[in-house]
Structure formats: C-alpha cells, structure tokens
Amino acid sequence: MKSGAGMSNGSMGASAGVMVGGAMMTPDKDIVANALGSSDHTTLVAAVKAADLVSTLQGPGPFTVFAPTNAAFGKLPAGTVETLVKPENKATLTKILTYHVVPGRLTAMQLKDGQTLTTVEGETLTVMKKGNSVMLRDAKGGMSTVTIPNVISSNGVTHVVDTVLMPAQ
Numbered sequence: 001m002k003s004g005a006g007m008s009n010g011s012m013g014a015s016a017g018v019m020v021g022g023a024m025m026t027p028d029k030d031i032v033a034n035a036l037g038s039s040d041h042t043t044l045v046a047a048v049k050a051a052d053l054v055s056t057l058q059g060p061g062p063f064t065v066f067a068p069t070n071a072a073f074g075k076l077p078a079g080t081v082e083t084l085v086k087p088e089n090k091a092t093l094t095k096i097l098t099y100h101v102v103p104g105r106l107t108a109m110q111l112k113d114g115q116t117l118t119t120v121e122g123e124t125l126t127v128m129k130k131g132n133s134v135m136l137r138d139a140k141g142g143m144s145t146v147t148i149p150n151v152i153s154s155n156g157v158t159h160v161v162d163t164v165l166m167p168a169q
C-alpha cells in the first residue's frame with residue numbers, strides 16, 4: 001500500500017480529491033485504500049475485512065459503493081455489528097455489504113430519481129433525488145442519504161451514506 005498524499009495527474013480537475021473522515025481520498029488509490037484513511041469508516045473497513053471482501057473491492061471493478069459511516073452502523077440495534085463480524089455470520093455480513101455495491105461507476109449526476117439499481121448482492125435499491133440531495137430506499141423501505149457524493153477511486157466511485165441499507169432477506 002502506498003503512503004503519502006499521492007499525486008494528481010491533473011486531468012481529474014475538480015475531482016482530484018475529496019476529504020472524508022479527515023483524510024484526502026484520491027483517484028489514484030482503490031476504493032479500499034481510500035476507505036482505510038477515513039476515521040468515519042473504521043466499522044465499514046472492519047466489516048469488509050471480516051467478510052473477506054478486501055480483494056474484491058481492490059479488483060478492477062468498476063464499482064459504485066454506498067459507504068455507511070460509523071454513525072450509520074451505530075444506528076443499528078445494540079450488538080448488531082459485533083454479531084455480524086463473527087465468523088459464523090460471515091454469509092449474512094457479506095449479503096449486507098454487497099447490498100451496498102453496484103457494478104459500474106455511477107456519479108451522483110448519473111443517478112436519476114426513481115432509478116432502480118441492482119446491487120452485487122442481487123436485490124435492488126431505488127434512487128430518490130430532490131434538488132442536489134440523493135437518497136436511497138432499500139428493500140425494506142429504509143432510507144439513506146448520501147452525505148458526501150462522488151469520492152472517485154481508481155476502480156470506482158464511493159458515496160458516503162448516513163444509514164446502513166438492508167436487503168429484504
């Protein structure tokens with residue numbers, strides 16, 4: 001893993017980097033390398049490691065990841081995260097995490113109101129847009145708001161969300 005600020009190639013323009021969780025997310029790093037720097041995503045990183053999804057999310061993609069913050073995981077009932085990261089619950093954890101990943105590189109501008117996104121997990125998310133605000137409705141009717149859009153990585157784009165999305169099953 002590279003250390004340091006990374007170098008911008010200049011062609012990225014305004015998307016040369018985005019601050020997330022006190023760290024600069026840069027397009028020369030993959031999704032996982034960027035997430036590792038965010039102090040707001042330590043729970044997500046631990047969950048991705050527990051589900052053995054690191055190598056997948058470091059792959060060529062491209063992926064669109066809706067990345068819940070630590071506060072989003074904190075909204076779940078007490079003990080949920082601790083239970084999910086246990087080895088015996090790896091399948092359930094993987095299902096939840098892959099429900100936050102959509103194939104392709106979708107920026108906030110490309111997401112349309114009413115659009116249905118099919119996740120890597122197989123179920124769908126519904127995009128809801130009001131002005132510049134992007135929200136997602138999960139399979140159980142829960143809502144999550146994109147708080148930081150368009151964090152560009154070498155293998156996709158991440159949108160920070162304020163609520164964990166839940167598949168129907």
